[in-house]
Amino acid sequence: MTKHDLDPRDVAELERRKRASLGQLLLRSARLLDERAVARVARRAPGVRRAHTALMPYIDLEGTRLTDLAERARVTKQAVGQVVEELEAMGVVERTPDPEDRRAKRVRFTPHGLKALLHGLGVLQELEEELTRSLGQKQMASLKKGLTALLAALEALEAQEPPAPPEPTPERR
Incomplete structure (x- = not known):
């Protein structure tokens, strides 16, 4: 099936819904910010990949077991083991x-x-400063306040009913 086989009204509706979706906005923004951050980090440390930086927030300073890392990152123990190696x-x-x-x-x-x-973390701070210059301090403060409230609400929902594990993606294999 090609795009040409699809009903143009359905395609238009899909595009409209994607543009209106908070989830889509958050995912696209996070992806673009992440790609920019990883690229900057990789300039200083060649060989660094997204899989490396994605695992780091889940490692406690006192150390974390592989099984706990896999659970936190929501990937297989084998995938975590490879990244840790x-x-x-x-x-x-x-x-x-x-x-x-x-x-x-x-x-x-x-x-x-x-x-x-x-x-x-310094790279993330630099990117935040760039975005603040672009958006303005007031809008950035409002965005942070809103995202903090959203995160708290999502964490409260997760505590009530944890989400199902995600399907494996090419990066998670």
């Missing part, structure tokens, strides 16, 4: 014994990894 090779994380279970390991940041994390 790559981050280990880059010197960003290390595996250490879990003090609560001698058979288990925890993934934690190395000193180099902590500096990389701080650099990544």
Whole structure:
């Protein structure tokens, strides 16, 4: 089936709904911000991929078990294991014994990894400053306030009924 086989009214309605959808706006904005941030980080640290930066927020400073990382990132343990191996090779994380279970390991940041994390957060701050110059301080403050409230509402809903796990995507394999 090609686009030409579709009813033009359905296509127009689809486009209208996508433009009006808060979810679509959030997803597209997040994707563009993420792509820009990863590109900037990769300029300083060649070899860094989105899969690497996507896992970092889920690693606790005291270390996190692979199974917990997989659950938090909502990907398979095998996928997390592969990304952790790559981050280990880059010197960003290390595996250490879990003090609560001698058979288990925890993934934690190395000193180099902590500096990389701080650099990544600095890149996000730079992008936020650029957006503030573009949107204006008042609009940026309003956006942050609204997104903070939205996040709290979504977290409250998740606490009531956790969402179903997402379908695997090419990046999550």
